[in-house]
Amino acid sequence: MKTVFIIIGLIVLIIVIFAVYRIVKVKRQNKKLNAERFDRIKELYEKLESGQELTHNDVLPFAKNLLTRQTTFELLADHDKTNLFPKEYNNLVAGAESNLANWLEFPTELDACPDEIEHIKRVTFDFDGQNNFVHYEVFKCRVNEPHWAAKDGWFLGIVGPYFDDSKPYDFPHATFCRISSTLDKVTPDEEAKWVHENISMRR
Numbered sequence: 001m002k003t004v005f006i007i008i009g010l011i012v013l014i015i016v017i018f019a020v021y022r023i024v025k026v027k028r029q030n031k032k033l034n035a036e037r038f039d040r041i042k043e044l045y046e047k048l049e050s051g052q053e054l055t056h057n058d059v060l061p062f063a064k065n066l067l068t069r070q071t072t073f074e075l076l077a078d079h080d081k082t083n084l085f086p087k088e089y090n091n092l093v094a095g096a097e098s099n100l101a102n103w104l105e106f107p108t109e110l111d112a113c114p115d116e117i118e119h120i121k122r123v124t125f126d127f128d129g130q131n132n133f134v135h136y137e138v139f140k141c142r143v144n145e146p147h148w149a150a151k152d153g154w155f156l157g158i159v160g161p162y163f164d165d166s167k168p169y170d171f172p173h174a175t176f177c178r179i180s181s182t183l184d185k186v187t188p189d190e191e192a193k194w195v196h197e198n199i200s201m202r203r
Contacts, residue, residue: 122136155178
């Protein structure tokens with residue numbers, strides 16, 4: 001009997017050690033990622049903070065980049081300069097695309113920005129049966145070798161919920177992607193419904 005308790009104790013100890021290791025590792029990875037994200041927009045940030053004159057051409061490279069687009073808009077908004085943000089990226093799909101790319105980059109998710117990302121469609125639900133609609137933007141994404149997810153091909157990413165009066169860079173609280181949800185296994189509508197029911201409605 002004593003041996004059984006020792007074995008159980010060792011198993012519990014191993015689980016605890018692994019959990020602590022995982023938490024510490026993820027925190028370090030997130031800290032590193034946040035530093036990298038700041039470096040990407042540091043030049044723009046410093047110009048805004050120092051009051052330098054900016055043009056559309058100064059902002060365009062940051063708006064084009066999936067990983068800096070959302071932060072660029074937020075920076076400009078903080079300085080009342082959203083008029084400099086390129087119109088071609090000031091729409092809901094462009095905002096959702098950037099949000100998804102940044103979400104996927106987290107170490108606990110894909111740990112990378114997709115090599116390809118394409119908007120497929122918008123999926124809409126009447127969430128309370130009274131003609132109050134929520135919308136989800138659905139994207140397909142893929143990564144190249146040697147990333148571990150390359151073998152799965154195109155997978156689906158869902159961003160939302162958005163409402164009829166949502167602005168392009170409003171924060172969507174249910175951005176989600178099940179890497180295993182590939183286009184050959186699930187339809188865009190099915191995946192959006194899963195996110196709506198299991199992520200959005202449970203918040």
